[in-house]
Amino acid sequence: MSSTLSEGQKLIRKPLRSPCKERSANDTGHVFVEPQTPLKNASKASEAALLGSHKNMGPLTTPTKGLEAPSGEPWTPTSNLKMLISAASPEIRNREKDRVADSGESENSQEPEQGEEVEKLQISRKDKSLGLLCYKFIARYPNYPNPAVNNDISLDDVATELNVERRRIYDIMNVLESLNMVSRLAKNRYTWHGRVKLAQTLAMLKRAGKENRYGQLMQQIRQRSLEREERAFDLDGEEEKENEEMSSFEMDGDSGQAELSGADPKAASANSRKDKSLRVMSQKFVMLFLVSSPPVVSLEIAAKILIGEDQVVDQDKNKFKTKIRRLYDIANVLSSLELIKKVHVTEDRGRKPAFKWTGPEYLPSLKNLGTSTLSSASRPMESRSSVDNCAKNLFSSPGTKRGFTRHNSLVKLVKSIQDDRRKISSAPTSPVKMRDITPVDWSARVHRIQPKNEVTDALNGSTSQVSELPESTSASNHQSHGPSEMQIPVLPAGAIPYLSTKCSPIIPVLIPQHQAGGSYAIYMHPTSLRPQPTSLAVRSMTFESPGSANTKTSLAATTSNNQTNQPSSHGKEPTSPSTVKRACGEKSLAGSPSKMQRIEPRVRLFVFIYCYI
DNA sequence: AGCTCCCGCCAGGTC
DNA sequence: GACCTGGCGGGAGCT
Numbered sequence: 005m006s007s008t009l010s011e012g013q014k015l016i017r018k019p020l021r022s023p024c025k026e027r028s029a030n031d032t033g034h035v036f037v038e039p040q041t042p043l044k045n046a047s048k049a050s051e052a053a054l055l056g057s058h059k060n061m062g063p064l065t066t067p068t069k070g071l072e073a074p075s076g077e078p079w080t081p082t083s084n085l086k087m088l089i090s091a092a093s094p095e096i097r098n099r100e101k102d103r104v105a106d107s108g109e110s111e112n113s114q115e116p117e118q119g120e121e122v123e124k125l126q127i128s129r130k131d132k133s134l135g136l137l138c139y140k141f142i143a144r145y146p147n148y149p150n151p152a153v154n155n156d157i158s159l160d161d162v163a164t165e166l167n168v169e170r171r172r173i174y175d176i177m178n179v180l181e182s183l184n185m186v187s188r189l190a191k192n193r194y195t196w197h198g199r200v201k202l203a204q205t206l207a208m209l210k211r212a213g214k215e216n217r218y219g220q221l222m223q224q225i226r227q228r229s230l231e232r233e234e235r236a237f238d239l240d241g242e243e244e245k246e247n248e249e250m251s252s253f254e255m256d257g258d259s260g261q262a263e264l265s266g267a268d269p270k271a272a273s274a275n276s277r278k279d280k281s282l283r284v285m286s287q288k289f290v291m292l293f294l295v296s297s298p299p300v301v302s303l304e305i306a307a308k309i310l311i312g313e314d315q316v317v318d319q320d321k322n323k324f325k326t327k328i329r330r331l332y333d334i335a336n337v338l339s340s341l342e343l344i345k346k347v348h349v350t351e352d353r354g355r356k357p358a359f360k361w362t363g364p365e366y367l368p369s370l371k372n373l374g375t376s377t378l379s380s381a382s383r384p385m386e387s388r389s390s391v392d393n394c395a396k397n398l399f400s401s402p403g404t405k406r407g408f409t410r411h412n413s414l415v416k417l418v419k420s421i422q423d424d425r426r427k428i429s430s431a432p433t434s435p436v437k438m439r440d441i442t443p444v445d446w447s448a449r450v451h452r453i454q455p456k457n458e459v460t461d462a463l464n465g466s467t468s469q470v471s472e473l474p475e476s477t478s479a480s481n482h483q484s485h486g487p488s489e490m491q492i493p494v495l496p497a498g499a500i501p502y503l504s505t506k507c508s509p510i511i512p513v514l515i516p517q518h519q520a521g522g523s524y525a526i527y528m529h530p531t532s533l534r535p536q537p538t539s540l541a542v543r544s545m546t547f548e549s550p551g552s553a554n555t556k557t558s559l560a561a562t563t564s565n566n567q568t569n570q571p572s573s574h575g576k577e578p579t580s581p582s583t584v585k586r587a588c589g590e591k592s593l594a595g596s597p598s599k600m601q602r603i604e605p606r607v608r609l610f611v612f613i614y615c616y617i
Numbered sequence: 618a619g620c621t622c623c624c625g626c627c628a629g630g631t632c
Numbered sequence: 633g634a635c636c637t638g639g640c641g642g643g644a645g646c647t
Contacts, residue, residue, distance in 0.1 A: 133623075170637085174637060178637095178638075191631075191635085191637095282638075326640060326641065328620090328621090329621085329641075330640085332620095332621060332622055333623095336622080620647075625640100628638095630637075631634100632633100
């Protein structure tokens with residue numbers, strides 16, 4: 005049991021906690037902060053390091069060994085983990101050395117017994133984390149497997165080799181299967197597809213997400229959240245706000261949820277178990293990223309949407325918590341796949357976990373995809389008998405029954421994969437190219453934008469400034485905000501509002517940081533703009549450094565490009581997330597000093613937006 | 618107190 | 633009936 009964790013095991017966690025290192029934009033909130041992923045996160049840091057080298061290797065053959073792995077040591081989970089841990093944090097190694105020194109053992113003398121002991125201590129709880137486990141799992145297989153070789157996966161073998169229970173492997177396999185990275189051949193047997201079909205799968209999911217109007221659904225939720233905040237502030241009722249948070253989604257979430265839960269509650273009930281499958285949840289979770297702009301999804305919103313797709317009745321906090329648990333499971337696997345990255349959104353109500361899409365930014369056009377697997381996915385979800393059908397139909401032939409014996413579908417699947425592989429090898433959207441696409445680098449999205457024009461455009465509610473962006477940012481489809489369209493510019497200096505799309509209810513203003521990879525995003529509610537579509541101006545923004553409550557930086561966003569707008573500019577990088585308070589909604593924007601005063605103590609970073617005609 | 622997520626129970630499905 | 637699959641939530645470790 006975890007309660008019996010040894011000291012050595014505990015050592016793994018502590019040193020790995022470290023301050024936040026990145027900020028960027030998120031969906032629900034105003035700022036998202038990417039934590040220095042600790043622990044498993046240590047593992048993940050090392051995972052990333054390893055993945056980096058992994059990437060350089062091209063399609064995986066045999067992973068390079070860690071430096072600390074003896075030259076003769078095979079690439080085993082153990083050696084893998086040793087390398088991961090050592091790469092994760094020198095502090096861990098130091099602590100381990102200290103521990104060894106304290107015990108009167110020399111480093112040399114610990115081999116092999118001591119090494120095994122350390123190994124055993126370290127490879128315990130965290131070694132079994134789903135994220136690391138998944139990483140170790142995928143490290144066993146090439147990204148683009150040779151179809152000529154046997155790519156079968158035996159669950160028993162994997163579980164044995166990774167030294168985990170089968171139950172954990174199922175979790176990984178379900179998520180991988182949801183992305184079509186594996187498919188089940190038979191009982192206890194899967195086949196590995198790697199990333200061969202990942203781009204197509206994501207494109208399909210994106211389309212399904214659009215068709216299910218997940219983008220709008222998220223926007224509705226965000227909007228309601230904003231409105232609730234406003235009401236809560238008006239009423240000055242914190243408790244009411246909290247209570248409302250959970251209940252209102254049921255109350256007013258019908259518009260979006262009814263569409264997704266299907267018309268027949270009995271059918272929904274019958275499929276309840278299937279609908280809750282990790283596979284389906286994973287796909288929907290991914291869909292949210294693919295249709296979200298910016299591609300950041302908070303667990304809260306994801307959970308709400310996923311819950312909403314189940315029967316709305318009987319919804320309670322436990323259900324919410326359970327959903328969150330599952331989302332963590334999924335997110336850990338997706339993180340290991342480098343499709344998402346953990347961040348935090350900070351609102352006035354607190355710091356909340358979220359994930360940012362770091363997967364392929366450019367997805368193949370659907371017209372390049374085969375249609376056989378799209379027929380079902382393209383249908384609106386409400387027209388299907390169950391949500392699970394969506395998942396199955398996404399990747400299986402219509403009517404294929406999911407079960408241990410799916411050989412017919414397997415044949416089709418393999419054929420489809422082979423066909424796709426041929427297409428991919430010649431298509432411009434080849435996965436090989438995708439591999440070269442680095443994860444979305446927000447900080448790099450500095451586009452040539454003339455601040456004044458942008459402000460004006462944003463105020464006009466126009467997207468004309470998009471034309472100044474690189475081609476890829478000129479998203480013509482305003483209803484989709486997936487990665488391929490997702491282009492939120494980080495402005496080189498000064499906080500310049502950027503109206504991403506006409507349809508987006510939230511206007512992100514990304515504020516660059518000197519630290520690579522991180523930005524603040526301030527979201528302004530569009531309702532605040534509508535009444536004065538041509539006259540809104542960002543007059544001033546006041547940021548308050550979390551570390552220095554009295555230190556504020558004001559800027560005239562429309563005129564100055566030189567002023568610092570980085571909360572972290574006051575010296576070192578903040579070690580705790582800053583909070584951005586939206587001044588959104590007509591009420592709050594109507595120049596209500598009293599309201600501002602009420603808001604002020606609640607946040608550490610303020611954005612005051614004044615509207616005038 | 619809240620976040621994160623490991624762990625294993627156990628129900629439902631398959632062989 | 634044995635085994636496989638996986639939903640689920642308790643609760644530990646951590647911030």
